Amino acid sequence: MPEMIEVEAYRALAERAALDRPIATVEAPDAWYLKGGLTAEALSALIGSHFSSAHRRGKLLTLETAAPDGSAGPVLGLRFGMSGRLLVDGTPGVAELRYASNEPLERYDRFGVTFSDGGHLRVRDPRRLGGVQLDPSEGALGHDAAGITLGQLTGALAGSRAPLKARLMDQARVAGVGNLIADEVLWRASLSPERPAGSLTPTEVRRLHRHLRAALLEMTARGGSHTGDLMEQRRAGGVCPRDGEPLRRTTVGGRTTWFCPRHQR
Protein backbone atom coordinates (compact mmCIF):
# COMPACT_ATOMS: atom_id res chain seq x y z
CA MET A 1 0.00 0.00 0.00
CA PRO A 2 0.50 3.08 0.18
CA GLU A 3 2.84 4.11 2.90
CA MET A 4 2.63 7.55 4.41
CA ILE A 5 4.01 9.23 1.30
CA GLU A 6 1.11 7.99 -0.78
CA VAL A 7 -1.43 8.72 1.94
CA GLU A 8 -0.09 12.26 2.09
CA ALA A 9 -0.78 12.52 -1.64
CA TYR A 10 -4.32 11.31 -0.99
CA ARG A 11 -4.68 13.90 1.76
CA ALA A 12 -3.53 16.65 -0.56
CA LEU A 13 -5.95 15.48 -3.22
CA ALA A 14 -8.85 15.50 -0.77
CA GLU A 15 -7.89 18.91 0.51
CA ARG A 16 -7.59 20.26 -2.99
CA ALA A 17 -10.67 18.72 -4.50
CA ALA A 18 -13.12 17.36 -1.96
CA LEU A 19 -13.69 20.07 0.64
CA ASP A 20 -16.85 22.15 0.99
CA ARG A 21 -18.91 20.03 -1.38
CA PRO A 22 -22.23 18.93 0.11
CA ILE A 23 -22.52 15.15 0.44
CA ALA A 24 -25.60 13.77 -1.31
CA THR A 25 -25.19 10.04 -0.82
CA VAL A 26 -22.88 7.57 0.88
CA GLU A 27 -21.95 4.38 -0.98
CA ALA A 28 -20.91 1.50 1.24
CA PRO A 29 -21.41 -1.65 -0.83
CA ASP A 30 -18.99 -3.70 1.23
CA ALA A 31 -19.88 -4.17 4.89
CA TRP A 32 -16.49 -5.75 5.52
CA TYR A 33 -14.88 -2.44 4.69
CA LEU A 34 -16.71 -0.69 7.53
CA LYS A 35 -14.68 -1.00 10.72
CA GLY A 36 -15.34 -0.45 14.38
CA GLY A 37 -18.97 -1.47 14.21
CA LEU A 38 -19.70 1.16 11.62
CA THR A 39 -22.89 0.65 9.63
CA ALA A 40 -24.20 2.10 6.39
CA GLU A 41 -26.99 3.54 8.47
CA ALA A 42 -24.61 5.44 10.74
CA LEU A 43 -22.82 6.76 7.68
CA SER A 44 -26.01 8.36 6.43
CA ALA A 45 -25.41 10.94 9.13
CA LEU A 46 -22.89 12.46 6.72
CA ILE A 47 -25.54 13.31 4.15
CA GLY A 48 -26.04 17.03 3.84
CA SER A 49 -22.75 17.89 5.51
CA HIS A 50 -19.42 18.46 3.79
CA PHE A 51 -15.75 17.71 4.37
CA SER A 52 -14.21 20.68 6.10
CA SER A 53 -10.56 19.64 6.35
CA ALA A 54 -8.20 16.78 5.56
CA HIS A 55 -5.50 15.51 7.91
CA ARG A 56 -3.09 12.61 8.04
CA ARG A 57 -1.40 10.80 10.86
CA GLY A 58 0.86 8.02 9.74
CA LYS A 59 -1.12 6.05 7.19
CA LEU A 60 -4.49 7.19 8.51
CA LEU A 61 -6.34 9.84 6.52
CA THR A 62 -9.00 11.75 8.39
CA LEU A 63 -11.64 13.94 6.82
CA GLU A 64 -13.44 16.26 9.19
CA THR A 65 -17.07 16.98 8.41
CA ALA A 66 -19.26 19.95 9.15
CA ALA A 67 -22.98 20.61 8.87
CA PRO A 68 -24.29 23.40 6.64
CA ASP A 69 -24.36 25.71 9.65
CA GLY A 70 -20.68 25.04 10.22
CA SER A 71 -21.06 22.89 13.29
CA ALA A 72 -18.62 19.99 13.50
CA GLY A 73 -19.76 16.53 12.54
CA PRO A 74 -18.09 13.14 12.76
CA VAL A 75 -14.59 12.49 11.45
CA LEU A 76 -14.27 10.04 8.58
CA GLY A 77 -11.17 7.87 8.94
CA LEU A 78 -9.78 6.12 5.86
CA ARG A 79 -7.16 3.37 5.79
CA PHE A 80 -5.85 2.04 2.50
CA GLY A 81 -4.22 -1.26 3.30
CA MET A 82 -1.73 -2.31 0.64
CA SER A 83 -3.74 -1.66 -2.48
CA GLY A 84 -6.13 1.17 -1.64
CA ARG A 85 -6.38 4.38 -3.60
CA LEU A 86 -8.33 7.54 -3.13
CA LEU A 87 -10.09 9.02 -6.14
CA VAL A 88 -11.91 12.31 -6.38
CA ASP A 89 -14.09 12.78 -9.44
CA GLY A 90 -12.29 9.78 -10.93
CA THR A 91 -8.83 11.26 -10.51
CA PRO A 92 -6.52 9.04 -8.46
CA GLY A 93 -4.33 10.44 -5.70
CA VAL A 94 -1.28 8.69 -7.12
CA ALA A 95 -0.71 7.57 -10.68
CA GLU A 96 0.67 4.14 -10.04
CA LEU A 97 0.43 1.71 -7.20
CA ARG A 98 2.54 -1.40 -7.03
CA TYR A 99 1.23 -4.78 -6.09
CA ALA A 100 -2.25 -3.74 -7.08
CA SER A 101 -4.16 -3.67 -10.25
CA ASN A 102 -3.88 -0.30 -11.88
CA GLU A 103 -6.92 -0.94 -13.99
CA PRO A 104 -9.68 1.55 -13.39
CA LEU A 105 -12.10 -1.07 -12.21
CA GLU A 106 -15.11 0.27 -10.42
CA ARG A 107 -15.78 -3.17 -9.08
CA TYR A 108 -13.04 -2.50 -6.54
CA ASP A 109 -14.69 0.61 -5.17
CA ARG A 110 -15.30 -0.32 -1.55
CA PHE A 111 -16.56 2.99 -0.23
CA GLY A 112 -17.47 6.42 -1.46
CA VAL A 113 -19.63 9.48 -1.23
CA THR A 114 -21.28 11.41 -4.03
CA PHE A 115 -21.47 15.15 -3.85
CA SER A 116 -24.56 17.18 -4.68
CA ASP A 117 -22.71 18.57 -7.71
CA GLY A 118 -22.51 15.06 -9.18
CA GLY A 119 -18.86 14.40 -8.36
CA HIS A 120 -17.59 11.80 -5.95
CA LEU A 121 -14.86 10.66 -3.60
CA ARG A 122 -14.08 6.96 -3.61
CA VAL A 123 -11.77 4.40 -2.07
CA ARG A 124 -10.72 1.80 -4.65
CA ASP A 125 -9.07 -1.18 -3.01
CA PRO A 126 -8.70 -4.48 -4.91
CA ARG A 127 -7.25 -6.41 -2.03
CA ARG A 128 -9.74 -5.02 0.42
CA LEU A 129 -7.22 -4.58 3.19
CA GLY A 130 -8.17 -1.03 3.98
CA GLY A 131 -11.21 0.22 5.82
CA VAL A 132 -13.44 3.07 6.85
CA GLN A 133 -14.15 4.27 10.36
CA LEU A 134 -16.06 7.07 11.97
CA ASP A 135 -14.25 9.06 14.64
CA PRO A 136 -11.17 6.81 14.58
CA SER A 137 -9.09 6.88 17.73
CA GLU A 138 -5.68 8.26 16.95
CA GLY A 139 -4.48 7.49 20.44
CA ALA A 140 -3.00 4.21 19.25
CA LEU A 141 -0.76 6.00 16.77
CA GLY A 142 2.70 7.25 17.61
CA HIS A 143 4.38 10.41 16.39
CA ASP A 144 4.05 10.98 12.69
CA ALA A 145 7.32 10.02 11.02
CA ALA A 146 7.39 13.17 8.92
CA GLY A 147 7.54 15.48 11.89
CA ILE A 148 9.04 13.33 14.61
CA THR A 149 11.66 15.05 16.72
CA LEU A 150 14.95 13.55 17.75
CA GLY A 151 13.72 13.30 21.32
CA GLN A 152 10.55 11.53 20.25
CA LEU A 153 12.46 9.07 18.10
CA THR A 154 14.85 8.41 20.95
CA GLY A 155 11.91 7.68 23.20
CA ALA A 156 10.32 5.39 20.63
CA LEU A 157 13.41 3.20 20.52
CA ALA A 158 14.61 3.35 24.11
CA GLY A 159 14.52 0.26 26.24
CA SER A 160 13.31 -2.06 23.50
CA ARG A 161 14.91 -5.36 22.64
CA ALA A 162 12.75 -5.68 19.54
CA PRO A 163 14.59 -5.46 16.22
CA LEU A 164 15.15 -1.87 15.15
CA LYS A 165 13.11 -2.29 12.00
CA ALA A 166 10.17 -3.83 13.86
CA ARG A 167 10.15 -0.89 16.26
CA LEU A 168 10.35 1.62 13.42
CA MET A 169 7.35 0.00 11.79
CA ASP A 170 5.39 -0.19 15.05
CA GLN A 171 2.65 2.33 14.27
CA ALA A 172 2.06 2.91 17.96
CA ARG A 173 5.62 4.23 18.26
CA VAL A 174 6.32 5.89 14.95
CA ALA A 175 3.35 6.33 12.65
CA GLY A 176 3.78 6.05 8.92
CA VAL A 177 6.87 3.94 8.30
CA GLY A 178 6.10 0.84 6.24
CA ASN A 179 8.24 -1.94 4.87
CA LEU A 180 9.87 -0.17 1.93
CA ILE A 181 10.58 3.06 3.75
CA ALA A 182 12.03 1.16 6.69
CA ASP A 183 14.50 -0.74 4.51
CA GLU A 184 15.47 2.43 2.65
CA VAL A 185 16.01 4.50 5.78
CA LEU A 186 18.03 1.83 7.61
CA TRP A 187 20.17 1.32 4.53
CA ARG A 188 20.87 5.05 4.31
CA ALA A 189 21.59 5.26 8.02
CA SER A 190 23.95 2.25 7.87
CA LEU A 191 22.05 0.47 10.63
CA SER A 192 21.17 -3.21 10.71
CA PRO A 193 17.43 -3.88 10.84
CA GLU A 194 18.18 -6.65 13.31
CA ARG A 195 19.85 -4.49 15.94
CA PRO A 196 17.88 -4.31 19.19
CA ALA A 197 16.14 -0.95 18.98
CA GLY A 198 17.32 0.08 22.41
CA SER A 199 20.95 -0.63 21.62
CA LEU A 200 21.49 2.42 19.44
CA THR A 201 23.88 5.04 20.72
CA PRO A 202 22.74 8.67 20.78
CA THR A 203 24.92 9.26 17.74
CA GLU A 204 23.23 6.45 15.86
CA VAL A 205 19.75 7.67 16.75
CA ARG A 206 20.72 11.11 15.46
CA ARG A 207 21.90 9.55 12.24
CA LEU A 208 18.68 7.57 11.92
CA HIS A 209 16.61 10.67 12.58
CA ARG A 210 18.45 12.68 9.95
CA HIS A 211 18.12 9.95 7.32
CA LEU A 212 14.48 9.31 8.13
CA ARG A 213 13.55 12.88 7.44
CA ALA A 214 15.80 13.20 4.41
CA ALA A 215 14.56 9.96 2.87
CA LEU A 216 10.92 10.94 3.32
CA LEU A 217 11.50 14.31 1.70
CA GLU A 218 13.47 12.84 -1.16
CA MET A 219 11.10 10.00 -1.89
CA THR A 220 8.16 12.36 -1.71
CA ALA A 221 9.83 14.59 -4.28
CA ARG A 222 10.54 11.59 -6.49
CA GLY A 223 6.97 10.43 -6.32
CA GLY A 224 6.53 7.63 -3.83
CA SER A 225 7.65 5.01 -1.34
CA HIS A 226 8.95 2.84 -4.15
CA THR A 227 11.49 5.43 -5.35
CA GLY A 228 14.22 4.70 -2.82
CA ASP A 229 17.81 4.07 -3.86
CA LEU A 230 17.60 0.53 -2.54
CA MET A 231 14.38 -0.36 -4.31
CA GLU A 232 15.61 -1.89 -7.52
CA GLN A 233 18.06 -4.11 -5.69
CA ARG A 234 15.39 -5.56 -3.41
CA ARG A 235 15.37 -8.82 -5.34
CA ALA A 236 17.27 -12.07 -5.60
CA GLY A 237 20.79 -11.25 -6.72
CA GLY A 238 20.47 -7.62 -5.70
CA VAL A 239 23.61 -5.84 -4.53
CA CYS A 240 24.20 -2.85 -2.30
CA PRO A 241 24.15 0.31 -4.45
CA ARG A 242 26.78 1.79 -2.16
CA ASP A 243 29.44 -0.90 -1.91
CA GLY A 244 28.39 -3.70 -4.24
CA GLU A 245 27.97 -6.27 -1.50
CA PRO A 246 25.24 -8.85 -2.17
CA LEU A 247 22.19 -7.85 -0.20
CA ARG A 248 20.86 -10.19 2.46
CA ARG A 249 17.21 -11.15 2.56
CA THR A 250 15.65 -11.92 5.91
CA THR A 251 12.38 -11.54 7.75
CA VAL A 252 12.16 -8.89 10.42
CA GLY A 253 8.98 -7.90 12.14
CA GLY A 254 7.17 -10.35 9.94
CA ARG A 255 8.15 -8.56 6.75
CA THR A 256 10.61 -9.32 4.00
CA THR A 257 13.74 -7.34 4.69
CA TRP A 258 16.67 -6.49 2.44
CA PHE A 259 19.86 -5.01 3.83
CA CYS A 260 23.58 -4.76 3.24
CA PRO A 261 25.46 -6.91 5.76
CA ARG A 262 28.63 -4.99 5.00
CA HIS A 263 27.79 -1.44 5.91
CA GLN A 264 24.59 -1.80 7.92
CA ARG A 265 25.70 -2.60 11.44
Place this chain on the structure above:
DNA sequence: CCGGATGTTCACCT
Protein backbone atom coordinates in the same frame (compact mmCIF):
# COMPACT_ATOMS: atom_id res chain seq x y z
C1' DC B 1 0.62 -23.86 -9.69
C1' DC B 2 3.05 -21.42 -6.04
C1' DG B 3 4.78 -17.65 -3.62
C1' DG B 4 4.91 -12.85 -2.54
C1' DA B 5 3.54 -8.12 -2.61
C1' DT B 6 3.94 -0.32 0.22
C1' DG B 7 -0.82 -3.36 5.89
C1' DT B 8 -3.46 -4.45 10.04
C1' DT B 9 -5.39 -7.44 13.34
C1' DC B 10 -5.97 -11.42 16.02
C1' DA B 11 -5.18 -15.87 18.09
C1' DC B 12 -1.66 -18.46 20.02
C1' DC B 13 3.08 -19.38 21.57
C1' DT B 14 7.63 -18.54 24.11
Place this chain on the structure above:
DNA sequence: GAGGTGAACATCCG
Protein backbone atom coordinates in the same frame (compact mmCIF):
# COMPACT_ATOMS: atom_id res chain seq x y z
C1' DG C 1 4.25 -7.86 29.49
C1' DA C 2 7.16 -8.08 25.36
C1' DG C 3 7.89 -10.23 21.04
C1' DG C 4 7.43 -13.62 17.48
C1' DT C 5 4.72 -16.47 14.19
C1' DG C 6 1.12 -17.61 11.20
C1' DA C 7 -3.30 -16.81 9.35
C1' DA C 8 -6.73 -14.04 7.29
C1' DC C 9 -8.36 -10.60 4.04
C1' DA C 10 -8.37 -10.58 -2.18
C1' DT C 11 -5.99 -9.82 -6.31
C1' DC C 12 -2.27 -9.57 -9.41
C1' DC C 13 2.18 -10.84 -11.18
C1' DG C 14 6.32 -13.47 -12.25
